[in-house]
Amino acid sequence: MAVQFACTSCQKLIEVDDELAGQAVTCPYCRAVVTAVAPAGRAAPSESRIAPPASPPAGPSNWFASVGLACSIVMILSTCVATSAMVRVVQKYAPNGQIAPEQMEQVTKDMSQQPGAMAAFAIMLTSAIGGLVFSILGLVKRQGRRWQAAIGLTLCGLMTMCMLLSSIMQFARIGVPS
Numbered sequence: 774m775a776v777q778f779a780c781t782s783c784q785k786l787i788e789v790d791d792e793l794a795g796q797a798v799t800c801p802y803c804r805a806v807v808t809a810v811a812p813a814g815r816a817a818p819s820e821s822r823i824a825p826p827a828s829p830p831a832g833p834s835n836w837f838a839s840v841g842l843a844c845s846i847v848m849i850l851s852t853c854v855a856t857s858a859m860v861r862v863v864q865k866y867a868p869n870g871q872i873a874p875e876q877m878e879q880v881t882k883d884m885s886q887q888p889g890a891m892a893a894f895a896i897m898l899t900s901a902i903g904g905l906v907f908s909i910l911g912l913v914k915r916q917g918r919r920w921q922a923a924i925g926l927t928l929c930g931l932m933t934m935c936m937l938l939s940s941i942m943q944f945a946r947i948g949v950p951s
C-alpha cells in the first residue's frame with residue numbers, strides 16, 4: 774500500500790511506500806525535502822487496517838419452507854372463516870349444537886349455498902394439502918429456514934389428520950342405520 778500526499782512545496786501529488794510514512798522524503802518534482810504525511814484516513818497504522826468481519830452471508834434460501842408456513846397460516850385463517858360459517862348454519866337448525874343425522878343433509882345443503890363458506894372450505898383444503906407438500910419439500914431441502922417447514926408441517930399435518938378423521942367418522946355415522 775502506498776501513501777499519497779501533496780508536496781508542501783510544489784503541491785504535486787507524491788506517492789511513496791507506506792514504510793516511508795512520517796519520514797522525510799525528497800519530492801521527485803521540486804527536490805524539496807518534505808515529510809510523507811498521508812491525509813487523514815489514508816495509510817492508517819497496520820493494526821487498524823484489518824478489515825472488520827464481513828457480515829455473514831445470507832443463508833441459502835429455502836422458499837419451499839416459507840411457502841409451507843404461508844400455506845399453514847392461510848389454512849388457519851380459512852378454517853376460522855369456514856368454522857364460523859358452519860357454526861352459524863348449525864345454530865340455525867340446532868340451537869343446542871346437537872345435529873341429528875337427518876338434519877346433516879339440510880346443513881350440508883345450506884352450507885353449499887353459501888359461496889363464502891364454500892370458498893373458505895376450498896381454500897382450507899388446498900392450503901392444507903399445499904402446506905403439507907411444501908413443508909415436506911422444505912424439510913427435505915436441508916437448508917435455509919427449515920423451522921418454517923417444521924411449523925408448516927405440524928399445522929398442516931394436524932389439520933389434514935383432523936379432516937381425514939372427521940370424514941371417516943362422518944362416513945361411519947352415515948353407515949350406521951338409525
Ligand SMILES: [Zn+2]
Nearest residue numbers: 780783800803
Ligand atoms: Zn515538490
